[in-house]
Amino acid sequence: MKLLEYQGKKLFAANGIPIPQGKVVTNALEAVEAAEQLGGDIVLKVQVPAEGRGKAGGIKFVDNSFHVHSEAGRLFKMNMEEFSIEKLLVEERLDIVEEIYMGLVVDINTGEIIFLFSPEGGVNIEQIVAGRPEKVYRLPVDPLSLPPVYQLRRFIRRGGFHGKVLEGLTGIAEKLLHLFFAYDLLMAEINPLVILPDNQIVALDAKVEVDDNALSRQKFEKKFWEERDQLEKEARGIGVTYIKLDGSIGVVGSGAGLAMATMDMLEDRGFPPANFLETGGGITEELMYNTLRLVCKNGNVTGVVINIYGGVNPIEKGAKGIVRFIRERGTPPIVVKALGNKQEECWETLREGGITVINSVKTEDAVESLLELIDARKVQAKTSGKGMM
Amino acid sequence: MSILLDRNTRAIVQGITGRIGSVQTNWMLEYGTRLVAGITPGRGGEIVHGLPVYDDVYEAVEKHGANASVMFVPGVFLRNAVLEAIDAGIKLIVAIPEHVPLHDVLQMKSAAEKKGVWLLGPNTPGIISPGIGKLGIMPGNMFTEGKMGIISRSGTLSYELAGILNEAGLGQSTVIGVGGDPVVGSRMIKILQEFEADPQTEAVIIVGEIGGSSEEEAADFIKEMAKPVIAYIAGRTAPSGRRMGHAGAIISRRGQGTVQGKIKALDMAGALIAKKPSDVAGLLKGCLK
Structure with missing residues (x-):
C-alpha cells in the first residue's frame, strides 16, 4: 500500500522528521482558506499514488493568493493516470539552499x-x-x-x-x-x-x-489501496488478486505463474486475456463462485478458462462454486482444467453440472477447447436467430 | 540420489496441529515421506497422524535427529518458527505460507545464509524427490521418479511441467519451488549448482516468470554447465509495473526483469527456450538423444 504524500509526511512528522507547514483540502475554496492561513507563497500538490506528479503538471507554485482559487480548481479537474484528484496538499513555499x-x-x-x-x-x-x-x-x-x-x-x-x-x-x-x-x-x-x-x-x-x-x-487506515479499478477493489474483498486487462477471455488460475502462462497462450492464439486472476491457496466453493461473478462483470468477457491445481487447494469444493455459478447464469462458455488431489471428485461434480472438463496437463488444450466452445455457441446463436425469422 | 531432500532426510512439521498442517502431514506421510515429529508450542505430548508433537524444535532435534522442517504456521508467525529451526540446527527449511511480511523474509534469509541453511520459500509448494518423499503441498500424483531436475518460481507451473514430462516418459529427480514472493530464501543459481553435481539428474528445467533477476543470475552458471538446461518464462502479456498477485512478478523500476531480458540472458548462456510448457518435452528429447 502506497501512502499518499500527506499521509507519509504525517508519519514523518510523528517520528521527528521535519516537514513544511501545510494543509490537506478537498475543494478550491478550502485551498484559498489554507493559503490565507499559511500566508506568503505557497505550493499546491495533487494527492494521488501516481509517479511523476510534477512533470505531469500536478504541482503548482502559486506566488499570489489571488490565483489560488483558479489554480486549485484546475488541479481538481485533472486526472493523473487513472486517478481523479480528490485531495490537494497546500504547503508553504520554502527558500531552498x-x-x-x-x-x-x-x-x-x-x-x-x-x-x-x-x-x-x-x-x-x-x-x-x-x-x-x-x-x-x-x-x-x-x-x-x-x-x-x-x-x-x-x-x-x-x-x-x-x-x-x-x-x-x-x-x-x-x-x-x-x-x-x-x-x-x-x-x-x-x-x-x-x-x-x-x-x-x-x-x-x-x-x-x-x-x-x-x-x-500495523495500524494504517486501509483506505488508500492502489487499485485502479472497481473490480480490483472487489477482488480484494473476495480474497483473490485481479488485474483488469484489455482482451476478451477471462482467466482464473490457482497460481500467478499458471495464470500468466494461460494469458500468454491466449495472446499467442489471438485472443488476448480480459484479466489476470490468481486465487492463491484459499479456494472454497464460495470463493470460486464469487471469483466467476467478478470475472464476468467485465462486459468484454466472452469465455473463461479456469486453470487450477489441487495441492493446498480443495479443487473438489471449487468445482461446486463453478457449477452453482453456471446453473444460475447459463453463460459464458467456461472450460475447467483441474488436476491434483481429488481430481476425480472435482471432474465428476463439473461434468454433472454440464461443464467442460480438461484433464490434460497442457494448458493449451484448455485454451483450444474454450475457443471451440465459443465458436460453437456463436454458430448456435446464429442458427437459432435464423429460425426465429 | 536427488538433491536437498534424500534418504537421509528426517523431517519435522512445524504447525502440525493446524488445519492445513494436519491435512498436508497426512498427504506427505501417504506419499512415503520420512516425517519424524511435529511441532506446535503448547501442544507437546499430543500425537498427530501417529507423529509425536513437541513444543519446540530443539526437542525434536535431540530426540529424533531431525534435519529438515516444513512450515505450516500462519504467515506472521513464520519468522520466529524459521529462526528457531535455524538455531536448532535444521539444515533444510521449507516455508509454505504466503502473505509473509517482507521484513520477516529479509531477516529469515539473512539468518539462513549466515548458517548455510537451505531456505525454500516463502510462498513455495515445497520440494519433492519422487520415490523418496515430499515436503510441501504439491499433489503427489503429478510427479514420477526419474532424471529431470525442475526449479520453479511458480508452484502450479511446476506441477504442469512435471505432468508434461511424465507424459513424455521423463520422470523427475527433484522438483523445487523456490517460492513466489519478491524475495525468497534460496537463490536459483545455488540450486542449479546442486543439480549439476547430482549424479541422478541428467537435465534441468527452469520455470521462471517476469520480475526479479534470479534467471539472469542463473544464466551466469548455465554457461559453465555440462548438463542441458531448458527454460520457460511466464508473463509475456503481464502489464509492466503491476504486481501480478503476491508473486514476485514485479518489474523493477529500472526496467530489469522483463521476460525478453530473461530469455535473452538464458539463450545466450546456452539454455534452450520453451515458448510454452509443453514444448519442454520435445526440447529435452532433442538434447538427451
Missing part, C-alpha cells in the same frame, strides 16, 4: 535493504542514477541489526557535509531507518530533502509504501 536525496529500499534481487543517499536530489534523480551513479551512495543494511549512528554519519559525510548540517542529516537518516523497520515499509524515500538558509533540514516530499502483508500488525 540545497536538494538532497535520501531513501531506503529493498533490493528484491539480493534481499538486501539499501540506504541510498545523494547530495544531488530533486526531480532529476533518475538521470543522476543513470548518468552519474557515483553520485548515489549505497549502504547495505543488515535486516537483523541496524547500523550504529557513527556509521551513518561517516556514510553521509561522503556527500561533503560537515558540522550542523551533517548532524541534522544523520539524525534524519536514523529516524528514517527506525520508521522503515517499525512500520514494515517496503520503501521510504525523501526526494528532495532540503537544506534551508538557517541550516534547518525539511522533507519536501514523502514516498512511503507499506507492506500489505504486514497490515495486520
